Amino acid sequence: MGYETGTKMHFSLLEKLGAAVLICAWTIYGANQLSGMLVNATPLEQPAIAVAAVERAAPAEAASAGAEVDFDTLLAQADPAKGEKVFGKCKACHGVEEGGANKVGPNLWGVVGGPKAHMKDFTYSATLADMGAKGGKWGYEELNQFLISPKDYVAGTKMSFAGLKSAEDRANVIAFMRANTPNPPPLP
Ligand code: HEC
Incomplete structure (x- = not known):
């Protein structure tokens, strides 16, 4: 057990x-x-x-x-000669020749790389005048953005122009303004 x-x-x-x-x-x-x-x-x-x-x-x-x-x-x-044709859309308001008179818009001689609101004797919109006073410059990218849609880039702009839809047209017209600018900044 x-x-x-x-x-x-x-x-x-x-x-x-x-x-x-x-x-x-x-x-x-x-x-x-x-x-x-x-x-x-x-x-x-x-x-x-x-x-x-x-x-x-x-x-x-x-x-x-x-x-x-x-x-x-x-x-x-870009081709400045093609840009001159595109500039036909701008001519009513802008001249590009050195010492040329302002029209509805300012003369654009020397605008590329220059200060925004670059003509002393032109009365700009408050926004563009302010951009210039703050040291803003018209570089290639700034010109491109402005020309895509002026009123979106400069609120209340005096430039009554819808903008250039074609990037090629914008590049060519910028090349034309560059050709009418002494000592322009180098291309990006
Ligand atoms: C209906 C008239 C008109 C047309 C068309 C026009 N512009 Fe303008 N542009 C103006 C006016 C007005 C201003 C001044 C804008 C402001 O004060 O806001 C201006 C300003 C500008 C400026 C800035 C100048 C500066 O001194 O800061 C550039 C660059 C310019 N225009 C380029 C062009 C180009 C390129 C075209 C054609 C593709 C064009 N514009 C078509 C009236 C015009």
């Missing part, structure tokens, strides 16, 4: 010990597997995100770089 009970207890103790060892082994094995998964997952996640970021960034960068390159390229290829 005593022996049987002892044996039973012995076995059940062994069973308990065995179970404990098994649970321990499983816990350690499981933890190892889990941490292995986590360690493996971390290096995988980063390249996946990096690739996605690069894919998302690339078209935006290309588009903005493309837009800049485009107008600079157009300016580099």
